[in-house]
Amino acid sequence: MQIFIDLANWLRAWILGMGISTTATELILTAVWTLVVILFVLINLIVLVWIERKSSAFMQQRRGPNRLGPAGFLQFPVDIVKVLGKEDITPAAADKFIYKIASTCAFVTAIVAIAVIPFGPGMVLENLNIGIFYFIAIGSTATLSLLMAGIASNNKYSFIGGMRTVAQMISYEIPMVFSLLGVVMLAGSLNLTDIVASQKNMWFIVPQCIAFIIYFISTVAETNRGPFDLAEGEQELVAGYFVEYGGIRWAIFMIAEYGNLVAVCAIATIMFLGGWNAPFGLTFLPPFLWFMLKVYCMIFLFMWVKWTYPRIRIDHLMHFGWKFLIPVSLANIVVTGIGIYVYRMITG
Amino acid sequence: MLTKFAGVVIIAIWGFVFPSILLGLSKVFHPKNPTPTKLLTYECGLDTQGDTWVQFKVSYFMYALIFVAFDVETIFLYPWAIKFQSLGLFAIVEMFIFIAILVVGFWYAWKEGALEWM
Numbered sequence: 001m002q003i004f005i006d007l008a009n010w011l012r013a014w015i016l017g018m019g020i021s022t023t024a025t026e027l028i029l030t031a032v033w034t035l036v037v038i039l040f041v042l043i044n045l046i047v048l049v050w051i052e053r054k055s056s057a058f059m060q061q062r063r064g065p066n067r068l069g070p071a072g073f074l075q076f077p078v079d080i081v082k083v084l085g086k087e088d089i090t091p092a093a094a095d096k097f098i099y100k101i102a103s104t105c106a107f108v109t110a111i112v113a114i115a116v117i118p119f120g121p122g123m124v125l126e127n128l129n130i131g132i133f134y135f136i137a138i139g140s141t142a143t144l145s146l147l148m149a150g151i152a153s154n155n156k157y158s159f160i161g162g163m164r165t166v167a168q169m170i171s172y173e174i175p176m177v178f179s180l181l182g183v184v185m186l187a188g189s190l191n192l193t194d195i196v197a198s199q200k201n202m203w204f205i206v207p208q209c210i211a212f213i214i215y216f217i218s219t220v221a222e223t224n225r226g227p228f229d230l231a232e233g234e235q236e237l238v239a240g241y242f243v244e245y246g247g248i249r250w251a252i253f254m255i256a257e258y259g260n261l262v263a264v265c266a267i268a269t270i271m272f273l274g275g276w277n278a279p280f281g282l283t284f285l286p287p288f289l290w291f292m293l294k295v296y297c298m299i300f301l302f303m304w305v306k307w308t309y310p311r312i313r314i315d316h317l318m319h320f321g322w323k324f325l326i327p328v329s330l331a332n333i334v335v336t337g338i339g340i341y342v343y344r345m346i347t348g
Numbered sequence: 349m350l351t352k353f354a355g356v357v358i359i360a361i362w363g364f365v366f367p368s369i370l371l372g373l374s375k376v377f378h379p380k381n382p383t384p385t386k387l388l389t390y391e392c393g394l395d396t397q398g399d400t401w402v403q404f405k406v407s408y409f410m411y412a413l414i415f416v417a418f419d420v421e422t423i424f425l426y427p428w429a430i431k432f433q434s435l436g437l438f439a440i441v442e443m444f445i446f447i448a449i450l451v452v453g454f455w456y457a458w459k460e461g462a463l464e465w466m
Contacts (some may be wrong), residue, residue, distance in 0.1 A: 023354075030355040034362045084370075085377045092387040093396075104371075108363035115359045126355045133426055154400050155389050163404060167465075170415045177422045184429040243390055248374035252367045315465040318411070322463045326418075326454070330447060333425075337440050340433065 004288075005122050008033070033125055037114060045258050049076045052303050059307045086247030091153065094244065098152035103245065103252040105145035110259030113138040117266045118193050120276050120288035131192040132184065135267060136177055139222070142260060143169040146224075149253070150241035161240025164230050164314060171321040172221035172228075178329035179211040179218070182336040183271045196275030203274040208336070212272045214329050216301070219264040221321065223257065226306035230314050265298035266291075273298070410462040414454070421450055 008029060015025045050065075050073055057064025065072030090096055116131045118124035128134050143166055150162015183204050187195045205212050221228040232240030242253055269275060273294045276287035285293070312320075389396045424446065432439045457463060 027354055027358055030358050031362065034359045038362065038366055084374045085379075086374075087378050087380065088371075088374060089382065089386060091389055092384070093389050093400075104364060104367040107367045108360055111363040111366075112356065112360050115356055125359060126352050128352055128356075136422075151401070153389075156391065156396065156400050159400050163408065167408060167411055171411060174415065174418045174422070178425075181422070181425055181429050184426065185432065188430055188433055190426065190430060238390075238392070247378060248370055252370060318465040319463070322411075322414075323458070330451065334444065334447065337432065337443070341437065341440055344433070 037125060038111060041259050041262060044262055045255060046076050048258055055303050056307045083248055083251045088247050091244050093154040095152040098148050102145050102149035102152060103249040106256035107252050109138060109142045109145060110256040113263045116192060119291055127193060130190050132180060132190050140173055146241050153244040155243050157237045157243045158241050161232060161237045165241060168221055171318055172218040175214050175325035175329045176218040176222060178333060179214040180271055182208045182211040182332055185336055192270050196270055199274040200277055205272040210332050214325055215268060220305060223260050223264055225302060227309035227311050228317060230317060261299060265295045268298050269294040414457050414462060
């Protein structure tokens with residue numbers, strides 16, 4: 001969307017015109033665009049929650065929300081208003097300070113992870129040269145806020161939920177990182193914009209289809225979504241690490257969770273599905289819309305998996321991660337390395 | 349480069365400010381009527397028994413140990429992955445030896461039962 005870049009240039013010229021130094025101008029612009037991205041994620045959230053509730057209803061042969069607005073579209077905005085008016089309870093036994101900051105920390109990690117994602121050519125908050133490495137580093141800290149919530153609640157359900165989350169997230173972190181490594185080897189860069197640019201002729205899902213499947217499975221576990229949502233398994237742990245949370249603090253956790261979902265789907269799109277490159281030369285849509293279309297397809301895939309498969313057992317989950325995904329992802333790196341070397345030998 | 353990471357700090361600050369705005373808004377609207385019963389730990393209606401912050405089983409921490417080994421390996425693998433196309437055969441062989449050493453350690457942990465969730 002050229003209009004955003006034009007707007008940024010106009011804003012930059014306007015702030016510079018007031019006699020502020022270049023560095024300060026860039027920082028002010030970052031602040032403005034961050035607000036835009038947060039609002040964009042929130043608008044996405046309204047659509048995503050609606051899609052999730054409607055598609056799950058469709059898969060379970062229910063109707064889903066259908067009272068407020070067209071096809072229940074306004075249900076979620078009304079829920080937000082309801083949540084704002086809910087009483088904010090801090091259990092007497094809880095570790096008050098950590099209990100209160102845990103939800104904020106979850107939101108911070110989600111929004112900081114989104115910072116490096118390019119939504120279109122030039123439409124990135126911070127175009128870091130270590131992009132994907134930064135994303136992995138920040139993504140792994142998301143575990144901490146969930147552990148904080150789980151332990152600080154001083155509730156046995158939360159405690160087990162928090163511990164399970166950590167075990168699950170560190171186990172699936174490794175296959176995820178290794179699956180992204182194959183793409184980095186092909187692209188020869190960590191910068192997300194460069195990676196998208198190197199997929200102009202062929203999306204990396206073609207040479208790295210196994211890596212894509214590994215990435216998909218491990219990010220389902222990383223974002224704690226079904227069938228790997230053991231951390232919050234409703235039937236056994238009530239709601240896992242946020243049993244005690246209610247009202248707006250719970251809502252902030254949900255926003256962070258959907259923010260993470262958008263982030264990992266955007267990374268999948270950038271690394272494997274060609275980012276904003278149009279498929280088959282169909283360039284009638286702007287790059288930004290192609291990008292969002294692919295991200296939404298990925299998100300729908302996540303929801304489809306969530307509402308199709310039953311939850312699996314925790315020991316099966318850990319064994320699958322350690323004894324199957326890690327060896328396969330290591331083998332993928334070796335095969336990719338040899339493959340690239342042989343290819344370069346043949347082509348010279 | 350420093351400007352870019354300063355930008356990351358600004359984004360993080362926004363990340364703190366935005367939930368605070370929501371919490372502040374909620375503080376204006378929500379009722380405040382805590383009673384001792386309401387503030388009890390929620391355990392499906394029963395009073396909670398015993399201490400929650402207990403020592404967790406040791407097999408759990410075995411995962412953490414292996415995780416640290418793998419995580420350090422990824423730090424070495426990423427710079428290699430960027431440059432290995434220009435480094436040629438030497439880089440590939442060297443990294444395969446590196447992975448092989450790690451796989452031996454992984455196999456040992458597997459054999460010793462560190463990957464069993466009990």
